[in-house]
Amino acid sequence: MAGIAWRPDLTDTLRKGWQHACHGAGGTLVLLGDAGIGKSEAISWLAGFIGTPARLVVCQGGDLSAPMSAAAGIAQALGDDHAAARILGEIDPLQAAEALTGALVDRGSAGPGAVLIDDIHDADPASVTALNLALRRCAPGDVLVVVTGRPVPSAEAFAEGFPVHRLRGLDADGAATLLHQSSPVPIAGHVAERLLEVSGGNPLALTHLPASLSPQQLAGNQLLPEDFPLTGALHTVFTAQLARLSPESREVLELAAVSADGSWSLLTALRPGAGGRALTELEEAGLAGLDGGRLVLSHPLLRNATVNRMPRHRWRQLNLELADATSLPEEVRLAHRARGTTGPDDALVDEIAEASWQLRARGGAEAAARLLDRAVDITGDEARRGRLRVDAATLLAAAGEAGAARRRLQDVLDDPADTQPRTTAMLRMATLEALHGEPARAWQRLQEAAAGAAADEQGVVYATMALPLGMLGMVGEVGRSAEVAVARSRPGSPQQAVARVILAHAVSAQNEARANEIVETLHEAIDPAALIEVDPLVGLHLGRAFALAERYDAAATHLTALIAHSRRMGARASLAMAFGALGETQVRASRFDEAMDCLDESIALSLATGQRAFAPFWLSLRGRVHAIRGDDEAAAHDFRLGFDISDQQSTFGARYFLLANAGLAALLAGRHADAVTHLAECWSFEQISGLLAPQLARWHADLVEAYVALGRSEEAGAVVAHLREVAQTPGASRWTAATAWRAGAICTVARDPAAALDMFDRAIAGYDPETDLFDRARTLLDKAQLLESGPEFDRTLADAQYAVRRLGAGVWAARLTELSNPHLGPAVVDRLTDVERRVLDEVARGLTNQQIATRLHLSPKTVANHLYRVYRKLGVASRTEAARHVLLGAEPVG
Known part of the structure; x- marks a missing residue:
């Protein structure tokens, strides 16, 4: 195949992907490259x-296709005709994603398989969203999914967070070999150089x-053309072949x-009698063939070449002919x-607008927006054109197609002329x-909007500034803009309700003592439909x-x-x-199972629907729970992706939360210096941007613990002093008051164990046994160790274990096992991490890997x-030998 023989790195990647799927470790790989590059x-x-286990799906038709047509084809390729039928009757990507996930x-349960999806950029937009969500929601170990696309915004967004292989042009040797193999006659040296350059x-x-x-040109006996066919338009390489076709x-x-x-x-219904002869000629020319009841073109660029070659009046005529086809949706x-x-x-x-809103009512925001797009160019009303554009953009934004909405x-x-909806x-x-x-560009735009907005628009403009x-970390400005928004919105309006909610968030994030007071006034303002509309x-x-x-x-x-x-x-x-x-709410309330369900869905939606700037917030929280549960690999992946996105976009607010949660992960892993590096940056951020409520990111006690572990008690004391000051403020949260006691105890253990014990008891009494379960468990462990x-x-110890x-x-759990099983020899303890000790303990109980995974909330x-x-x-080779080190306290070999 053209180009593949000269890409050993790509073939190696693809082979390994399939081998991993055969061993239960499949996943998704995205290949991105320009047209004709070899995807x-x-x-x-x-x-x-x-x-046989591989199934190939070729996407085509783009936004002209019926919604979910590509998704239904993918379900069929997966061997699920029931899901395919369900998807074909659906236009809501959330529902289609659920069917695709199943x-x-x-x-995956039927054994190793592969679904290979070509040209994702040419699938209908609703299918792209549905597939993206499905792949992020589940990772069936026995299935390899490979998706190809051009490096356009929609495909780049689809690829976020998945392994990506970018295809470039062939190297000099590979290109020269392929060129000479593709020529019917020998190519002169200077001609080959020119062709390789082009x-x-x-x-x-x-x-x-x-x-x-011509053969004479290839041999160097005639001058080459000044402009080669593909210059500026690669699809023109098909021009000569199209010219040789018969009219039918x-x-x-x-x-x-x-x-x-x-x-x-x-x-064949539209061209009766021509089908058979045309198909034979197209197949013999290598331009197209039948597959699954469709005429599939040999290359996506052939569609461009065919359309660009025909006169515009011919193109319009064919569209009107298709518009009369009653078999089409x-x-x-x-x-x-x-x-x-x-x-x-x-x-x-009018017909298009009515059909668009019917699609939206059924959950098909992408299809509704694309249909409105068609109306923009055919209305004779300039004011209506502007409204149609804004309506289409609003639908696209709601559906998560940010790039299309921005255009x-x-x-x-x-x-x-579009002054009304400006x-x-x-x-x-x-x-x-x-x-x-x-965010900086957005804030500048909103300042311009505020300067030109009408009086009744001022409130929502300032509310949007939050x-x-x-994201820029300008904490004080958030509160000030929210106050202006409340003041300039009509009393009792949905715009003012939104402004009040934003103000409550801003005030509580800086001064938790006012949180209860300000939230108390919000209940009557909360109408979900009205809030989301604004x-x-x-x-x-x-x-x-x-x-x-x-x-909570x-x-x-x-x-x-x-x-x-x-x-x-x-x-x-x-x-x-x-x-x-x-x-995030469930993480704060120590409901980790519920939290993970929500965070998984939020991350999938954020990355699949154009909200990548917010993905780092949710990735940081999921990484936190992974770290608490001992899944260090999953935690590291989430933090790495979160930092990558945040650093690319310079979103300092997201970085603050990433640092807080990565700092906890480092602390739990015993990497105290790394914990200080992360958490001290949070402290510096607040010194510059303004102090925030300790409740917000919950990192202060972690920094104290890391400082103490490194012998930096004086620096730990400064953080404890700040926590105590906040905790003593009337109205401070229960959590902050208890955490101030715990942080003080950690600082005091070395010099006054009795005082530290009293502080631990005060912290335990302060934490709620249910919603503060996580921090209460930590404090119980601190006390037990003392x-x-x-x-x-x-x-x-019993309370902590529960x-x-x-x-x-x-x-x-691993630390508690160590405390409650003193027969686990120190030589073993010193060699194993906390999670390794916990896994070993479960092995000694006779559990299988799957049972251990379920029990410890890890993957197998x-x-x-x-x-x-x-x-x-x-130094052992079996589960039995490993278990002996727990059950009999055996010493390790070697």
Whole structure:
């Protein structure tokens, strides 16, 4: 295959991916590269290498295709016809993603398999979202998924967080070999040099360039053309082949190129009598073939070449012909009608608008937005054109297609005739810029909007400023802008309700003593439908305001209502934020299982729906829970991805939370210097940007513990003093008061154990046994380590063991095992990490890897990795020998 033979690194990557799937460690790999670079050839090679267990899906039609057409094809490739039928009747990507997730899981349970998806950039947008969500929601170990696409924004966004292999042009030797192999006659040296220069190592160009020249030109006996066919448009390499087709074959090919999916039954119905002869000629020319009832073109660029070659009146004529095809879905026929019309047609615009809102009501925000797009160019009303653009952008943003939404909004801002929706467009654009990692630009745009906004628009403009300001870490400005928003919004309006929620978040984040007071006034202002209509991302502010006031159940109730409404409206951007805020609330309330469910969904939605700027917040929280449960590999992956995104976008607010949670992970792993590096940066951030409530990121006691472990008691004392000052403020949170006692005890243990014991007891009494279970368990462990033995030690240890079991906290479980099993020899203890000790203890109980994974909230693969390291450290070769070190206190060998 062209180009694949000269890519040993790529073939090695693909082989390893399949080998991993065969051993239960499959996953998703994304191949990105320019047109003609060899993506299709690569997965075709892989399909041949794997054989029967591989299924290939080629995406085509783009936003003209019926919603979910590509997703249904993927479900069929997974062998789940029931899921495919369910998806075909669906336009809501959330529902389709659920069906795809089930199909992936079922396929994984049937043994190793591979689904190879070509040209994801050419799939209908709803299918792209559904597939992205499904792949992020589950990781069936026996299935390899390979997705190819061009490096366009939609494909780049799809690839975020997945392993990516970027295909470049062939090296000089590979390019020269492929060029000479593709020529029917020997190529003169100076001609080959010119062709290699023009091709840029692109395999498609190298394969087709010789056919664009005569034998005399290839031999160097005639001058070469000044402009080669592919210059500026690679699709023109097919021009000569198209010219040689018979009229009827060209007509069938043109109709297929204009249609969404090349349905053969549709093509033959529209061109009766031509089908058989045309198919034979197209197959013999290597331009197209039948697959699954569709005429599939040999290369995506062939569609471009065919469309660009035909006159515009011919293109419109074919669209109108397709618009009359009753076998096509109504929204597809409307799109073809819009393409075929030549002048203003507001009656058609009315039909499109009605169909669009019907699609939205069914959860099809992408399809609804794309349909409205068709109306923009055919309305004769300039004011209506601006409104259509803003409406389409709003739908696209709600569906998570930030790039497409920004392009529509920019059209409004660039058009001097679009004055009516200008402020709305600026607000929407600023929100999308912030979510895309451009908070400074967003804030500048909002300042411009405030200067030109009408009086009744001022409130919502200032309320919107909270998002970029928070991301920039400008904590004080968030509160000030929220106060202006409240003052300039009409009393009792949804805009003022949103401003009040944002103000509650801002005030509570800086002064937790006021949290309860300000939250108490919010309940009557919370109408999920009204709040989301004004600010689709209000879930973050709502969740934080109630959680910082330790109203966890109230926060969960309000966020659950937001989630339900967002799901009904297909507002996936709102859904991502609400799930993240609910996950954060559950982490604060020590409900880790519920938190992980929410965070998994939020991260999947954030990365799949254009909210990558917020993904680091949720990744940091999931990494925190992974670290507490001893899954260091998963925690490291989440922190690494979170820091990568945050550093790319310079979002200091996200970095603050990442540092806080990565600091805890380092502390739990015994990496005290790393913990100080992370957490001291949080302390520095607050010294510069303004002190924040200790409740917000909960890192102060962790920094104290790390400082003490490194012998830096004086620095620890400064942090304790700050905690005590906040805790003594009237109205301070229960959590902060108890944590101040715990931090003080940690500082005091070495010089006054009795005083430290009293402080630990005060902290334990202060923590709520349910919602503060995590920190209470830590404090019980601190106390048990201080007591070492005796009746009170036994009671404390029993309480700690109960709390740790409920949390699934593998790290503390290992320490408790050490305290309660003194026969586990010190030589063993010194060689094993906390989690390795916990895994070893469960092995000694006779549990299998799967049972240990379930018990410790790890993946089976992580358990196997820990156990492998345990064997090496103990110098043993079996589970039985390893268990002896626990049961009999045997000394390690060697």
